[in-house]
Each structure stands twice: as C-alpha cells, then as structure tokens.
Amino acid sequence: MSDESRPSPARTPAEARTNARTAAVVPAAGRGVRLGPGAPKALRALGGTPMLIHAVRAMAASRAVSLVVVVAPPDGAAEVKGLLDAHALPERTDFLVVPGGASRQESVQLGLDALPTDYDIVLVHDAARPLVPVDTVDAVIEAVREGAPAVVPALPLADTVKQVEPAAVPGEPEPVVATPERARLRAVQTPQGFDRGTLVRAHETVADNVTDDASMVEQLGLTVVVVPGHEEAFKVTRPLDLVLAEAVLARRRLNDGF
Ligand SMILES: Nc1ccn([C@@H]2O[C@H](COP(=O)(O)OP(=O)(O)OP(=O)(O)O)[C@@H](O)[C@H]2O)c(=O)n1
Numbered sequence: 001m002s003d004e005s006r007p008s009p010a011r012t013p014a015e016a017r018t019n020a021r022t023a024a025v026v027p028a029a030g031r032g033v034r035l036g037p038g039a040p041k042a043l044r045a046l047g048g049t050p051m052l053i054h055a056v057r058a059m060a061a062s063r064a065v066s067l068v069v070v071v072a073p074p075d076g077a078a079e080v081k082g083l084l085d086a087h088a089l090p091e092r093t094d095f096l097v098v099p100g101g102a103s104r105q106e107s108v109q110l111g112l113d114a115l116p117t118d119y120d121i122v123l124v125h126d127a128a129r130p131l132v133p134v135d136t137v138d139a140v141i142e143a144v145r146e147g148a149p150a151v152v153p154a155l156p157l158a159d160t161v162k163q164v165e166p167a168a169v170p171g172e173p174e175p176v177v178a179t180p181e182r183a184r185l186r187a188v189q190t191p192q193g194f195d196r197g198t199l200v201r202a203h204e205t206v207a208d209n210v211t212d213d214a215s216m217v218e219q220l221g222l223t224v225v226v227v228p229g230h231e232e233a234f235k236v237t238r239p240l241d242l243v244l245a246e247a248v249l250a251r252r253r254l255n256d257g258f
C-alpha cells in the first residue's frame, strides 16, 4: 500500500483540537458589591467605555475567537445587546447575549447552554478583567489546542500568604495556622480555557457555588495547567482597582498615541 492510499491514523483529541473553533463566555451578571454602590459592575465606565466592552474587545482581539457569549445582568440583556451593537467588534467575531443567574457558576452555565454545537474550545473570561492583553488570551488557547483539558493564566504572588482560623467574633484577631510555601502558589486569572466537553461535565458534576471554573475541573480529577498570566489582567474588585485600571488604560492610550 502506498503512503497516499494508507488510511490516516485516528486523530488524538489534541490533534482534533488544532482546528477547533473557539468561543469565549464572558460572565458579566454580577452586581459588584465590593466596588460600592452604582450600576452593575460590568456596565460601569472605564475610560468612558463600559468595562464589559473592554472585556469583550479583549476576547475579540484574538484571531482565534469567533464568538463571544456575554452573560448579562438578569434584567439587563437588552441594554447589553444595545451596547454591543453600538461598539464595533472585528467582523470575524459574532456575539450572543443571554441573561445571567444568581451566582457566577450559574451565569457561566447559562452561557455554556447558549453555545452553538460547533465550538470545541471555550474560554471563560470575567467581564471584571477588562484589560487582559491578547498575548495572554492566545497563550491560553494555544495550550488547550495542544491538548490540555483546562488552562489557567496565573502569576506568582508578591505577598506571603497565611492560612488563618477565622475569628469566632468578627473583628477579633485571627490565629495563623499555616504559611504555605509561596514559591508554589499562583494567583489565578482569566480567561481560563477548556476543552468544551470537560467544562460542560465539570459544571454538570460540581454543584457547590464555585467561583473558579478550573477548580471544578480539578474536582473531576483532571489536570489543570498554568500559563503565564499578566499584571494587567487583574480583576476590578474594589474601588482602588478601578483607579489602577484607569491608569493602565491612560498609559496604553498615551503609548498608542490616541
Ligand atoms: N451572579 C453572577 C456573579 C458574578 N458574575 C461575574 O463573574 C465575574 C467575576 O465576579 P466578581 O468580580 O466577583 O464580580 P461580582 O460578583 O459582581 O462582585 P461582588 O462579589 O463584589 O459583588 C464578574 O465579571 C461578574 O460579572 C456573573 O456573571 N454572575
């Protein structure tokens, strides 16, 4: 039998993923209680543009991402659709908007339910991380394409971390019970990337209210791998984070000359 007529060997899952289509689910349904009173966090302005639009653009900046599913505040789907219509995305990128749920896990699940069948790689990206650079997005996708079932971008920690016994009475000093070895700790960011079947199974299996999708995959007993995260992929959680995000954006605009 000549080489040409020989049937090609069965493809491994990793090979099958080389040409897989990639979608990003962007949970944006949170209130942003820690940021303080105001509109839902994802709709608050950063550099004059809603944080959510920055996050969606960050996903669409990757040439590999052809669909972004935005999970809107439960009563804000129409408003979010209007915002996305008003802020152009690259022509290659479609978007869908679905209403979110009461927890982050529920919101991600609702986003996954809306995904068309022909997407095999899924990114989950917090709307609250509006400034993640495209190189980080691409590194996550590349690691999933190469065969990892779950990939997280992460950074080493700058602070020492203590494990404490939470105080019985709020405000009382908390006793330290352990100091984990810092060199082995990482602060995890998004987008987290998944083989779609793995993420769907994780959400079907793990019923707790988990805020980190990759940890659900860990609970299935599968290996999650880390790629380098980026300082600018930080999560806007508290008021000072918004000040920092404005400063990062202003520096980018200065560097880009607009
Ligand atoms: N019911 C929820 C809760 C959170 N999220 C999203 O999950 C991401 C990460 O959550 P976090 O930063 O904790 O946002 P909030 O839950 O809004 O913050 P807080 O706990 O301060 O209210 C955010 O993009 C948020 O919009 C969501 O889609 N649905």
Ligand SMILES: C[C@](O)(CO)[C@H](O)COP(=O)(O)O
Binding pocket: 104, 126, 188, 189, 190, 211, 212, 213, 235
């Ligand atoms: C997914 C995440 O951003 C990874 O750091 C984080 O777990 C979200 O947690 P939050 O409590 O919803 O902020």
